[in-house]
Amino acid sequence: MKKTLIALSLASFFAYMHATPAQAQILSVREQARVIDENLADRFTNLLPGMMEQTGIDMWIVISREYNEDPVLKTMLPAEWLNARRRTILVFYRNPQTKTVERLAVARYDFGSNIKAAWDTQKFPEQWDALVDIVKQRNPQKIGVNTSQHFAHADGLDHTEYQELLQKLPANFTSRVVSAEPLAIRWLETRTAREMQFYPQLINATHKIIEEGFSEQVITPGITTSEDVVWWFRQKIRDLGYDTWFHPTVDIQRVDPKTEGSERSFAIKPKADVIQPGDLIHVDIGITYLRLNTDIQQHAYILKPGETSVPAAIQQAFVKANRLQDILTMQFKEGKTGNQILAGALAQAKTENILASIYSHPIGYHGHAAGPAIGMWDNQASVLGTGDQTLRKNTAYSIELNASSMIPEWKKSIRIMLEEDAFFDGETVRYIDGRQKLIYPIPRPSNYNQ
Secondary structure (H helix, E strand, O other): OOOOOOEOOOOOEOOOEOOOOOOEOOOOHHHHHHHHHHHHHHHHHHOHHHHHHHHOOOEEEEEEEOOEOOHHHHHHOOOOOOOOOOEEEEEEEEOOOOOOEEEEEEOOOOEOOOEEEOOOOOOOOOHHHHHHHHHHHHOOOOEEEOOOOOOHHHOOOOHHHHHHHHHHOOHHHHOOEEEOHHHHHHHHHEOOOOHHHHHHHHHHHHHHHHHHHOOOOOOOOOOOEHHHHHHHHHHHHHHHOOEOOOOOEEEEEOOOOOOOOOOOOOOOOOOOOEOOOOOEEEEEEOOEEOOEEOOEEEEEEEOOOOOOOOOHHHHHHHHHHHHHHHHHHOOOOOOOEHHHHHHHHHHHHHHOOOEEEEOEEEOOOOOOOOOOOEOEOOEOOOOOOHHHOEOOOOEEEEEEEEEEEEEOOOOEEEEEEEEEEEEEOOOOEEEEOEOOOOOEEEOOOOOOOO
């Protein structure tokens, strides 16, 4: 792996990747905070004004109480803040004349360096009164608040705060209150050029962790269990200084007809078992760093005595799943809904005799992020609400799916379950750090080259 150095600013340089597996050098906590705050400043300045114009919302009010944070507000917190403080109210007002966005915090203190406090406690002892004064002075025509039927990410305004807001606002303003769902989704789903400088490192680190975990350094056939590998992944993530947004899973498919294969329901957690020669193993794993998330699924095969490569039928099944990835990403077109993309991909897969299941989702500030859902593992028809959301440029997705194939030697079907993170620029889809095209053999033959 080539060493890379990513410049974020004159004062802050990003870390680089070492050549040894899973040994990513990450920033100190202090430097991470610098990058997070710089990134927020960039988003507030260069992203938010256009989004407010596109959605027609000229005032966005985000309200949270400490330890019950709105998902959107969590993404806006200064790096030095781990939670909101007491009741925190943010106001974003787009001036229709200047087309600039004023950023105000109805709070006792500045909201980091990006949003200044705008509560004169001497003039307005009550916080709600200070907010109402800001609203009256600016006279917005459309006031967005975070309520949403289908997107939990955009539904962060709790019932109590919503009631109090409507009670405090003058009657002529309450009729202007609308759901900020379109704006909240855009804020959460859009990836900036700055973020796409460092997002590849997260995904590359995830790939390296899998590569090391799915090797003879970690797995000893006949001794190591799938649960051992799960906890190795969990510990490795922690030791490297990353977080994870879900507990990894490792499952096994094997020739034994009594074991589950392609028919296993995702609702049932795979049982722990000793990994044996001839097993096809699979991992689902994701890390969190600099407030972004990854979500990756890959496969390895345990070589039997005398084998020097993955059996042809199993590798061919993997090729078919790679083809399904291509079929899906070929459907990506700005303005299409998640449901339309799903239907088109499944129809094409059927013509190519691929037994497909597609359940892809946006990724970014959340693992299962805001934006168009492209199928669900238990719904291959039409996903209500989230599946009706349209595809927009500069967004990232976990291309998650599986393809089932009959393995003659096993006398049963296996399921190749793949997930790789990709970026859509409005024209094309690219895998942010590539994708797995060959199953990892364990142990690695001397002539192995992934």
